[in-house]
Every structure is written in structure tokens, then in C-alpha cells.
Amino acid sequence: MNDKVMSIGTVCDLTGLTERQIRYYEEKQLIFPVRTKGGARKYSFDDVERVKEINIKLRDGFHTFELRKAGRACGE
Amino acid sequence: MNDKVMSIGTVCDLTGLTERQIRYYEEKQLIFPVRTKGGARKYSFDDVERVKEINIKLRDGFHTFELRKAGRACGE
């Protein structure tokens, strides 16, 4: 589930979010898709789950910079 | 692993085969990708494994029509 295989359009289908939102989360260092030779982003299923979680947290009032370390550590 | 999420280019990367080969296997009813609104094929990880297996069988001398039922039944 860690294989970066899907393009942003598929992530949109799976999450219901827009390309803009997904690219923004990357810009804010919350997700890290890989790039094809042509420059297209490729995501994993784990990324999809992460994106969903990020969106929920944002709706809950958190800010992107507060979610940056949310992968493991939460203290500080 | 049954989610149809990757485009043909990704399948090529994962299998080392060409788009031509992958499309041909579909034409011969050996794999069944889904289509996006735009007409692009989407494959699952299971499809990737299947494609690899098909290619090996072909190298072993089998013909596409002999691999059609190979999913479950093999008698007859």
C-alpha cells in the first residue's frame, strides 16, 4: 500500500477532494508524492488515507503547519 | 489490491512490458481494466500480477486463447 502508483485524478476520485487541495497539502509538506519523468505526481494508498485525514483535521480547525509532524510524534 | 487505480504507463513501469502488449492482452480478453470518463484504462495490482503471468506463459509457448480461462477453471 506504499507503492506510489496513482495519478492525482485518481486520488480526487478516491477522496472526493480537488486537485488544488491535494497539491496544496504537498506544498505544505504534509504528503510526498513521487514524480514521473514527465513531472506527474504519483500517490500511494497510504497517501490517499493521509489526505483524507488531513482534510478532516482541517475541518476540525487545525492548520496545515500543525499537521506536519502528525505522522509519528505529536509532543511539541 | 483489486482497486483499479493505475494508468497503463504505471503498469508498464511495474511490469517492464509495453503499452502495446498490455492493450493486446485486454483485446484478447485476458485482463479487464475499467475506464475513466475520458477513456483511459485503469488497472489494479492484481491486474499487474496477471499481466506478468500472462507474459511468462506466452514466453513458455502458450497462446492468448489458452490463457483466457486460466483465472479459475482449467479443465477443457
Next chain:
DNA sequence: CGTGTAAGGAATTCTGACACG
């Protein structure tokens, strides 16, 4: 039969920017 290729079109994705608030 299984696969290569050149051909033209259509759909996808990319970046940087202006906008709102």
C-alpha cells in the same frame, strides 16, 4: 499470432497567478 511503430486527436496534469477573506 504477438508485438513494433508512426499519426492525429482527446484527456490529464503541470505551474504561476489573481482572488477572497
Next chain:
DNA sequence: CGTGTAAGGAATTCTGACACG
């Protein structure tokens, strides 16, 4: 801050065909 959109370009994929054998 997080997200929407119009803008133009570049990369991806599609189909049908001719080729070889």
C-alpha cells in the same frame, strides 16, 4: 490560510492501421 479559477504548455493515453512472420 485554504481553496477556486482561467491560461497555456507539456506529457499521457487512445484508436485504427500497416508491418513482420
